[in-house]
Structure formats: structure tokens, C-alpha cells
Amino acid sequence: xxxxxxxxxxxxxxxxxxxxxxxxxxxxxxxxxxxxxxxxxxxxxxxxxxxxxxxxxxxxxxxxxxxxxxxxxxxxxxxxxxxxxxxxxxxxxxxxxxxxxxxxxxxxxxxxxxxxxxxxxxxxxxxxxxxxxxxxxxxxxxxxxxxxxxxxxxxxxxxxxxxxxxxxxxxxxxxxxxxxxxxxxxxxxxxxxxxxxxxxxxxxxxxxxxxxxxxxxxxxxxxxxxxxxxxxxxxxxxxxxxxxxxxxxxxxxxxxxxxxxxxxxxxxxxxxxxxxxxxxxxxxxxxxxxxxxxxxxxxxxxxxxxxxxxxxxxxxxxxxxxxxxxxxxxxxxxxxxxxxxxxxxxxxxxxxxxxxxxxxxxxxxxxxxxxxxxxxxxxxxxxxxxxxxxxxxxxxxxxxxxxxxxxxxxxxxxxxxxxxxxxxxxxxxxxxxxxxxxxxxxxxxxxxxxxxxxxxxxxxxxxxxxxxxxxxxxxxxxxxxxxxxxxxxxxxxxxxxxxxxxxxxxxxxxxxxxxxxxxxxxxxxxxxxxxxxxx
Amino acid sequence: xxxxxxxxxxxxxxxxxxxxxxxxxxxxxxxxxxxxxxxxxxxxxxxxxxxxxxxxxxxxxxxxxxxxxxxxxxxxxxxxxxxxxxxxxxxxxxxxxxxxxxxxxxxxxxxxxxxxxxxxxxxxxxxxxxxxxxxxxxxxxxxxxxxxxxxxxxxxxxxxxxxxxxxx
Numbered sequence: 001x002x003x004x005x006x007x008x009x010x011x012x013x014x015x016x017x018x019x020x021x022x023x024x025x026x027x028x029x030x031x032x033x034x035x036x037x038x039x040x041x042x043x044x045x046x047x048x049x050x051x052x053x054x055x056x057x058x059x060x061x062x063x064x065x066x067x068x069x070x071x072x073x074x075x076x077x078x079x080x081x082x083x084x085x086x087x088x089x090x091x092x093x094x095x096x097x098x099x100x101x102x103x104x105x106x107x108x109x110x111x112x113x114x115x116x117x118x119x120x121x122x123x124x125x126x127x128x129x130x131x132x133x134x135x136x137x138x139x140x141x142x143x144x145x146x147x148x149x150x151x152x153x154x155x156x157x158x159x160x161x162x163x164x165x166x167x168x169x170x171x172x173x174x175x176x177x178x179x180x181x182x183x184x185x186x187x188x189x190x191x192x193x194x195x196x197x198x199x200x201x202x203x204x205x206x207x208x209x210x211x212x213x214x215x216x217x218x219x220x221x222x223x224x225x226x227x228x229x230x231x232x233x234x235x236x237x238x239x240x241x242x243x244x245x246x247x248x249x250x251x252x253x254x255x256x257x258x259x260x261x262x263x264x265x266x267x268x269x270x271x272x273x274x275x276x277x278x279x280x281x282x283x284x285x286x287x288x289x290x291x292x293x294x295x296x297x298x299x300x301x302x303x304x305x306x307x308x309x310x311x312x313x314x315x316x317x318x319x320x321x322x323x324x325x326x327x328x329x330x331x332x333x334x335x336x337x338x339x340x341x342x343x344x345x346x347x348x349x350x351x352x353x354x355x356x357x358x359x360x361x362x363x364x365x366x367x368x369x370x371x372x373x374x375x376x377x378x379x380x381x382x383x384x385x386x387x388x389x390x391x392x393x394x395x396x397x398x399x400x401x402x403x404x405x406x407x408x409x410x411x412x413x414x415x416x417x418x419x420x421x422x423x424x425x426x427x428x429x430x431x432x433x434x435x436x437x438x439x440x441x442x443x444x445x446x447x448x449x450x451x452x453x454x455x456x457x458x459x460x461x462x463x464x465x466x467x468x469x470x471x472x473x474x475x476x477x478x479x480x481x482x483x484x485x486x487x488x489x490x491x492x493x494x495x496x497x498x499x500x501x502x503x504x505x506x507x508x509x510x511x512x513x514x515x516x517x518x519x520x521x522x523x524x525x526x527x528x529x530x531x532x533x534x535x
Numbered sequence: 536x537x538x539x540x541x542x543x544x545x546x547x548x549x550x551x552x553x554x555x556x557x558x559x560x561x562x563x564x565x566x567x568x569x570x571x572x573x574x575x576x577x578x579x580x581x582x583x584x585x586x587x588x589x590x591x592x593x594x595x596x597x598x599x600x601x602x603x604x605x606x607x608x609x610x611x612x613x614x615x616x617x618x619x620x621x622x623x624x625x626x627x628x629x630x631x632x633x634x635x636x637x638x639x640x641x642x643x644x645x646x647x648x649x650x651x652x653x654x655x656x657x658x659x660x661x662x663x664x665x666x667x668x669x670x671x672x673x674x675x676x677x678x679x680x681x682x683x684x685x686x687x688x689x690x691x692x693x694x695x696x697x698x699x700x701x702x703x
Contacts, residue, residue, distance in 0.1 A: 002613070007650070300663040326632075347632065347659040377660040382633060384686075417660065446660050 001315035001332070004308040006284055010291060021295035025438040026505050032492070033075050033503075036087040044111045051208055053185060054252050056092055056107045059142050062256045063098055063105065070096040070105075071515040073128070073501045078120040080496035086112060089120040089498075093128040095519050098140060099264035102519055104132045107142035110186050114146035117192075119155035122148075122163040123498050129169035131501075134432055135407075136269060136522040138179040140259065141195050144186030163191050170198035179266055183259045184209040184235075184245060185252055193233075196245055201262050203255045204235040204245040211244055271521040274367060275338035282510070283314035289506040297415050297441050303328050303343030303373055306413060310334065310510050316341075319359055324351035329359040331368065335514035337521075340366075343373035343413075348420055349380050353393040356423065357533075360400040367525065369517060370401075372410040372431070376420030377446075392534040397423040399533055405526040407432045409516060411509060412440040412491070412500065427499050433516040435509065436500040440491040447485035451478045541599070541612040625668050628691040634658030635683045636690075645673045646696060653691055654678070671696055 009015060037057065048055060054062070064070055077089035092107040106128045108115040117125075132139045148156040148163060156163050173180055182188075182196035184204040188211045196202040196211055204211065212233030219225050219232065231237065238245040247262075249255035286309045292301050308314040311332035318330040326346035332339055340363035342356055363370050379385075379394045401408070401423060408431040416426065421442065425431045445453075455478045462469045487493060495503050504512050538549045553559040558569040570583035578593045589605040599612030640652040647653065647667040654665045654676075671693035678690050 296662075298657070298660060298662045300661050346661060346663065349632070380632065380659065415660075449660065 001313075001317045003283055004304050004314050004316050006305060006308050006314075007302070008284075008288060008292065008305055010288060015291035018293060018295050019291040022290040022293050022439060022506070026290070029438040029503055029505065032079060036076055036079060039087075040111045048110065052251060053110065053144070053208060055111060056109045056142065056144065059183075059185065059252065059256065060092055060094070060096075060105055060107055062253065063140065063142070063259065064096045065098060065100065068097040069511070069515060070094050071512055073131075074124055074495065074498055075502055076492065076495045077124050077498050077502075078118060078496055080493050081120055082118055086118045086120065089124045090115060090118060091121050091124055092142075093124060095131075095137065095515055099260050099266075101263055101266060101268060102137060102522065103263065104128060104137040104139045105142065106139060108145040108186070110144040113149065115144045115186065116146045116149040117156055117163065118149050119152055119162070120496075120498065122156050122166065123161065125163075126161055126165045126169060127498055127501075129166060129173065131432075131519075132173055132178060133169060133176070134430075134523060135519045136176070136178050137519055138263070138266065139173065139181070140263070141180065141182040141199060143182055143184045143188045143192065143195055145189070145192045146187060147189040147192050157191075167191070167194045167198055170195070174198065174200055181259055181262055183249075183255050184211060185255065186210075187212075187215070187229075189213075189215050201247075202245045203247045203249050203258050203262070204238055205249045205252055205255045206235040208252075209235050209245075209249075209255075211238055269522060272367075272524055274369070274521055276336045277312070277333050277338075279333070279336040280312040280315075282309050282311060284308050286310075286507045286510065289509075293414065293437065293439055293506065297439070297446070300346060301375075301414075303345050303375065303413070306373060307332065307341055307343060310513070311339075311341075312336065319362070320355050324349060324353070324355035327352035327356050329355060334371075334510060334517065337514070337517050338368050339371045339409075339517070340368045341371045341373065342424065344376045344420070344424065347377055347380050348394065348397075348423060350385065350388050350390055350393045353379065353390070353397045353423065357393075357396040357400040360397070360404060361530075364400075364404050364406055367406060369406050369520065370404060370408045370425070371513065372408065372425040373413050374410060374416045374421070374424045374426075375414035376416055376418075376424055378418030378420045379423070394419060394423055396533050399531055401425055402429055403530040405528055407517070407520040407523075407525075409513060409520075410434040411513070412436040412442065412494075413506075414439060414441075415446075416440065416442040417445055432520045433513075434500045435512055435516075436491050436495060436503045437506050437509075438491055438503055440494065440503075441489040442491075442494050442499070443485060443489045447482045447489060450485050451482040454478075454481050538613060543609055543611075626671065626674075626693045627689055628653055628665055628668070628693075630656070630684050630686055630688045630690055631663075631665075632658045633684065633686050636678050636680050637662055639676060639678075639680055640664075641673050641676075643673050643676055647671060647673060647693070656684075656690075665690065667693060669693065 072094040074093060075088050078086040090109045090112045094105055096105055106125060180199040182199035182202040184196050186208055188196055190213060193211045193213055210229050210233040216227055216229060216232060219227055235248040239248040247258050249258055289309050292305045294301055307316055311334055316330050316332045326349055328343045328345050330341055332341055379390050408425050410425045410431045427434055455474050458477055459469050459474055491503055494500055540547055540549060547563050550561040552561055558572050560567050572582050581588055581590050592603045594601050599610060602609045602611060634656045636654060637657045638655040641647060648670050649667055651667045652664045653667055655662055656665060674692050674694040676691045678684055
């Protein structure tokens with residue numbers, strides 16, 4: 001494969017201004033991430049220490065094999081919700097290596113409201129277990145939660161993808177032979193009790209760990225019975241009387257040691273046979289990504305410049321280089337793993353949609369995972385394009401993509417607007433992983449377009465009603481709409497709502513994708529076949 | 536038109552000095568005349584270098600080109616390619632898609648180099664810069680700022696900088 005010849009001028013004013021802009025965005029992202037991970041009132045850390053507990057991130061660190069990477073997912077979930085009261089949605093989720101096995105780790109965060117589950121906590125846990133199901137990753141639960149956040153119970157409890165789904169997913173995981181271990185550090189109350197209850201293995205810490213459907217206050221209120229935590233659901237009782245937990249542990253460090261030993265008993269499932277070469281670093285510096293990503297969402301750039309900084313040796317075998325040029329398709333390797341890349345170089349036309357659909361079929365035929373690099377303002381509109389069937393050509397691309405049997409990965413490199421989001425494997429299309437860059441914006445349309453449309457509609461309405469069109473009213477509607485859109489278009493809103501698996505620094509993309517791809521290879525390919533393509 | 540290639544593990548600078556009547560290459564400063572170098576399509580042929588006739592066969596691999604020449608096998612990897620020859624590029628700037636002109640970045644009569652910005656256009660919420668396909672002088676700009684255009688419409692064209700300078 002030929003090396004991509006970069007045309008980037010790293011001394012140009014555009015490069016410098018983009019680089020300054022994006023470094024600022026990344027610094028802001030790092031700051032928010034650091035705060036979500038570590039900034040808590042000192043009294044919360046003091047309380048944990050008094051109880052003989054470690055902070056949750058320390059537990060994760062001790063569980064992982066020393067010196068191995070941990071890909072944390074959705075570190076800024078819930079950053080725009082609950083007045084910031086639920087950093088990282090009160091839970092830590094990520095992929096790492098424990099006793100030599102690739103696992104998904106999910107930890108409650110007792111430094112925030114006793115580890116109570118907010119609605120977005122449940123959404124994050126359900127997503128984590130979906131990842132485990134889709135990629136056949138064993139799960140280690142680090143339990144320490146007071147249960148559902150009662151003030152918001154209607155959003156936590158009843159719906160299909162609410163807390164109940166956690167226990168449904170746990171059951172299906174076990175049925176599929178995907179192992180789960182729970183280490184109970186603190187309380188597992190009510191629904192939370194089913195986490196160890198539905199795990200194949202469980203460890204519980206003496207003195208601090210407890211599992212019960214109703215805690216002592218609830219028992220007292222319901223039946224008048226007075227009972228201590230230890231007696232009701234402590235380590236001694238559950239490991240010797242009820243059999244709800246398997247192994248008692250002296251303290252937290254002992255529990256982690258036992259947990260690591262349990263994992264070391266597990267078999268190592270074979271990964272599916274995919275094409276691999278010796279890994280090679282990209283020929284171009286990934287830091288140059290900062291100078292490529294534009295400082296304005298409207299400005300375009302050549303997605304090949306991005307590809308050149310993600311793939312092995314910057315080598316890219318481009319498919320149909322002269323046809324449908326607004327969608328760049330081709331093969332490359334990431335850390336030695338073969339991947340078929342689709343990247344946007346402008347709006348999707350008929351030809352680019354057909355090329356994309358055909359390339360997706362080639363990747364499915366060739367067992368090659370798909371990587372979508374989204375920077376898309378949509379499919380082309382207008383009379384000529386409708387007459388040529390832009391809708392049915394876009395539908396072909398969506399059909400091929402939706403029905404793909406190979407794993408799919410998406411990186412939101414810049415804009416994601418309109419139906420382009422669908423064709424390019426947006427969140428709804430069951431990609432295995434979706435990562436977002438801090439500059440990303442997403443919406444059915446841009447803020448300006450929405451504001452213009454609504455202002456136009458309002459003005460027409462006033463004219464119809466025989467009113468004089470009040471420019472100040474129109475102007476304030478325009479500004480309000482634009483402001484609301486800008487807030488919701490932001491990558492931070494997107495990641496807050498778990499429309500992705502987390503914001504990442506662009507320079508970390510290659511490594512994040514490699515960990516995600518390696519994890520994805522644990523599961524067999526999906527079903528063959530497509531639906532009816534409209535020709 | 537200069538290249539850098541790795542030939543049998545050694546990096547060399549190659550410059551094409553002339554193509555006609557014979558290909559003349561400068562390899563690390565030394566000139567070599569090559570006759571009948573083939574059309575680059577079939578990968579087979581007989582070429583003449585230093586009055587010696589040699590059979591050759593070439594094939595492209597992921598690592599570069601493998602060349603069999605006069606009974607010996609060589610491998611070559613292209614490191615960097617110079618700009619494509621200017622006289623191959625079009626003088627006309629056509630609209631790649633329907634849209635509107637955001638900015639005109641040059642004036643008629645300006646001298647531009649390959650890749651210089653000529654027009655900034657916007658289509659479907661996305662701005663893009665249309666740049667000079669070759670070096671030359673801006674002869675015509677056929678649209679105004681804010682003006683809409685259709686796909687493939689001619690937006691601007693370039694004229695040669697100086698006539699008849701074949702060695703440039």
C-alpha cells in the first residue's frame with residue numbers, strides 16, 4: 001500500500017490558527033475530565049478513609065494488570081445534567097486487562113451521593129453491559145451503591161432501557177457464557193443487590209460489604225424488625241448462610257487479590273480470525289491533527305490528512321479514487337489490524353452513496369471491520385438530485401451499513417448533521433464503539449439553519465394573522481433558537497446524554513480504536529445478508 | 536519533477552531532467568540516459584541504459600516496487616513525489632457541486648501558484664476552498680461574491696504565465 005502524500009503546510013496561518021484553537025479545546029476537555037474524575041469535597045474522601053475504603057479509581061487501578069492501558073468510556077457522561085451532581089454519571093466504565101484477560105470494568109462511585117444511581121447512571125451501566133454482550137467481554141463489577149436516586153425514581157426505574165435492563169443484560173451475558181465477577185466493597189441495596197446476585201462469581205469485603213433487598217431502616221419501617229447491617233446482609237452471613245456471595249475478603253486489597261485470582265481461572269476465548277500485519281507507526285505526527293481540524297465547523301478539510309495520522313505507516317489503499325469523491329473509501333491497518341475506512345470529504349451525492357454501499361459490501365465479503373470518520377452535513381438536496389434518486393441511493397448505503405456483519409466503529413471528527421449521521425453509522429446503528437472529538441457538533445441541522453427556518457416561519461405566521469412583523473421579536477426568537485441549538489449541538493451535551501462512548505483527544509484516537517477493535521474481535525461476526533436494496 | 540526513493544535499502548534523490556527524445560534521469564546528481572523504459576502499464580519490456588539492452592519486469596507490492604532487471608532483483612519504495620507536472624492540469628475551475636460564492640481570494644491578473652486559493656464557496660453548510668489546479672495568471676472570474684452557481688459551472692480560468700518557455 002502506498003503512503004498518503006500529505007499536502008499539509010504546517011507553517012501556514014490556517015494550520016497555526018487551527019492548532020491553537022484545537023489545543024485550547026483539548027485543554028478544556030482535559031480539565032473537565034480531570035474534575036469529573038477527581039474533584040470531590042474533601043469530606044467525601046475522609047468518609048471513605050474512615051470506613052477503610054479506597055476511592056473507586058484506586059480500586060480500578062489495583063485491579064488492572066500493572067502497566068497495561070485502560071480505555072475509559074464516557075468519562076463525561078451526565079456533565080450537563082443534574083447541576084453537575086453526578087460526575088461521570090457516578091460510575092466508572094472501561095476496558096482493560098486483568099490477569100491477562102481483556103475485560104470490561106464497571107465501578108460504582110461512592111464519593112458521589114453514596115454511589116446512588118441517577119437515570120444517566122443506569123443508561124451508562126446498560127450501555128456498558130451492551131458493550132460486553134456485543135463484544136463478548138467478561139465483566140467485573142466493583143459494587144458500592146446506595147441504590148437508585150429516589151428523587152428521580154420515575155426515570156431510573158421502570159422503562160425498557162432503565163435499571164431493569166441492567167439485570168436483564170446480566171442474565172443474557174451469563175446465558176451466552178460471558179463471565180461476570182462482582183466485588184462487593186460497600187452496600188448493594190434493593191435492585192443493586194441483584195448485581196452480585198446475577199454474577200457468576202462474587203467476593204464480599206468483611207465489615208463494609210453488604211447485600212440486601214431492603215436495608216435496616218426499610219426493614220424497621222415495613223415489619224418493625226430491628227437488625228444490624230452485618231446481620232442482615234454482611235459478608236459472614238452471605239458467604240456461610242445464604243450463599244448469595246462466594247468469597248469473604250479481609251479488606252479491599254484482599255478482595256481485589258481474590259478477584260484477580262478468580263479471573264486467572266477463566267478460559268481465554270479465541271478471537272475470530274481477522275487479517276493482521278506487523279504494526280507500524282503512522283509516517284506523520286498525530287499532533288498535526290490539531291492543525292487539520294478546522295477552527296470553524298463550516299470549513300472543510302481533506303479527510304485523507306486525518307487518515308494519514310491514524311493508520312499504520314500512513315498507508316492507504318484507496319478504493320474508487322476518481323468516483324464519488326466526496327466519500328473517501330479504502331483499506332488500511334490500525335496497530336496491524338485490517339480496517340475499511342469511510343471518511344467524508346463533503347456532502348454525500350448519488351455516486352458517493354453508491355460507492356459507500358458497495359465498499360461496505362466489499363468489507364463484509366472480506367471480513368474487514370468498518371471505520372466511519374464522520375464529518376457530514378448530509379445528503380445533497382435539490383431537484384436534480386431528487387430526480388436522480390438521492391433518497392434511494394442514500395437508502396442503499398444505510399441498508400448496507402445497518403445489515404453489516406463485520407464490527408463497525410465511528411469517530412465523530414467534526415460535524416454530524418442530518419441523514420448523513422445515519423449513513424455514516426451514527427449512534428442508532430449499533431456500531432461497537434463511537435468516539436467523539438471535542439470540536440464535534442451534532443444535530444438534525446446547524447444552529448444558523450434552525451434559527452433562520454424558525455424565524456421565517458414566525459414571520460409568515462405574523463403576516464398571515466395580519467400583524468406587523470416585529471423585528472425585535474423575530475431577532476430574539478432567532479437568538480434564542482440559535483443559543484438553544486448551540487448548547488445541544490455541543491460534543492459535551494452529546495457525551496452527557498451518552499450518544500457516544502466518550503470524548504477523546506484526537507491524538508489518542510489510534511490507540512482508543514486499537515483497544516476497541518481488539519475487544520471487538522472477541523465476538524463472532526454477525527448474521528449474513530441484507531434487506532431489499534431499492535435500485 | 537523530483538522523487539526520493541529507497542532502492543535496495545539506500546535512499547536516493549531522482550530527478551527527471553528530460554523525457555524526450557530519451558528519458559534522462561539524474562540519480563544523486565549523476566545523469567543517466569534510459570531508452571524504451573516501457574509504458575509503466577504492462578510492467579514488462581526491454582530498456583536500454585548506457586547502450587546496454589536489458590529485459591525488465593516490475594510488480595507493485597505493499598512495500599513498493601519490485602524490479603527484475605538484467606537477471607537481478609531490486610526493490611524500490613517511493614518516499615516523496617514532486618508536484619504533478621503543471622501542463623497536465625486544467626486551466627479551468629469548475630464548480631464541484633451547486634452552491635454560492637463566499638469569497639473571491641484573487642483578482643484578475645494575479646499570478647498564482649499551484650494550490651493557491653482562488654474562491655471560497657459554500658454548499659450544504661460546508662465551506663470549501665477551490666484552489667489553482669496549476670500555476671498561471673487569473674484570466675477570468677465569472678462569478679461574484681454571494682452569487683449562486685450550478686454543478687460543473689465554469690467559475691474561473693487561468694492563463695499561462697509566459698508563453699513558449701518550454702524549459703520552465
